[in-house]
Amino acid sequence: MKFRSKIIDVGCLNHFTRVVNTVSKLTKSCVLRLTRDHVYFVLSGKVSTGGVSMWCELLQVNFFDEYQMEGVSADANEIFLEVTPENLSRALKTAQNAKSVKMKLTKKNCPCLTLAAELPSLSSVSRVVTHDIPVDVIPKRLWQDFREPQMPDFDVSIYLPPLKTMKSVVDRMKNLSNYLVMEANLKGEMNLKIETDLVSVTTHFKDLGNPPWGDDGSQTVSQSREDNLMAEVRVDIRKLQQFLTGQQVNPSKAMCNIVHKRILHLIFLHEDVSLQYFIPAVV
Structure with missing residues (x-):
């Protein structure tokens, strides 16, 4: 299971930051779903018990200059991570003037989404600020709880x-x-x-x-x-x-x-x- 990506374009970085900021205002915790073509932020609340639910879908090619991922297996080429969007939002705020931002799935004391921002420098040596954002890897048996909600039969x-x-x-x-x-x-x-x-x-x-x-x-x-x-x-x-x-x-x-x-x-x-x-x- 691997994931690494890179954003160079400042417009794409700002747009991605706005999306993450929006998600962070709506929920303290959500699921980050990674596929080959899309990135999703999912909140699967039980509407029947009064909970809200959210489905945010991004086309990755419109945000990332580089994007590579390998899922848990060939027939399940996806990754599901439980993440605190506020932590990701804070990390992105430090990268607003970055020349590039890399994100990858790493293993530290626990699984982490590591964000490395290359910041402008007056010297020839670039400055890199790194954030390790703890995540929980969601096992495949629970994936069905985080699928796209069906359009309700609205009036x-x-x-x-x-x-x-x-x-x-x-x-x-x-x-x-x-x-x-x-x-x-x-x-x-x-x-x-x-x-x-x-x-x-x-x-x-x-x-x-x-x-x-x-x-x-x-x-x-x-x-x-x-x-x-x-x-x-x-x-x-x-x-x-x-x-x-x-x-x-x-x-x-x-x-x-x-x-x-x-x-x-x-x-x-x-x-x-x-x-x-x-x-x-x-x-």
């Missing part, structure tokens, strides 16, 4: 309003309640609502548009659903705020799927990154 899919606007609204609502209701329909309308014994507040958005999921043969919304019929989900407002606060991916598309009174499925799409986040409903 409504809708594009999100500008994220800064949405975050501002959620930040204000958090001061009034611990829970938020998000509702949307197939006419591109979305409402954010809180209701308590003392106050009821609703923010309306319209003309957001609905993603054309059926155009490429993928999942479609039930055709029997009336366009103006709202699907809603009540969620922990802190989990939604955490997601909106943490994201640094700057998505080209941001959307959400609502499974009525069950799941809020948020999706951010960038040219070479996709981030999915599942927040379960609360009663």
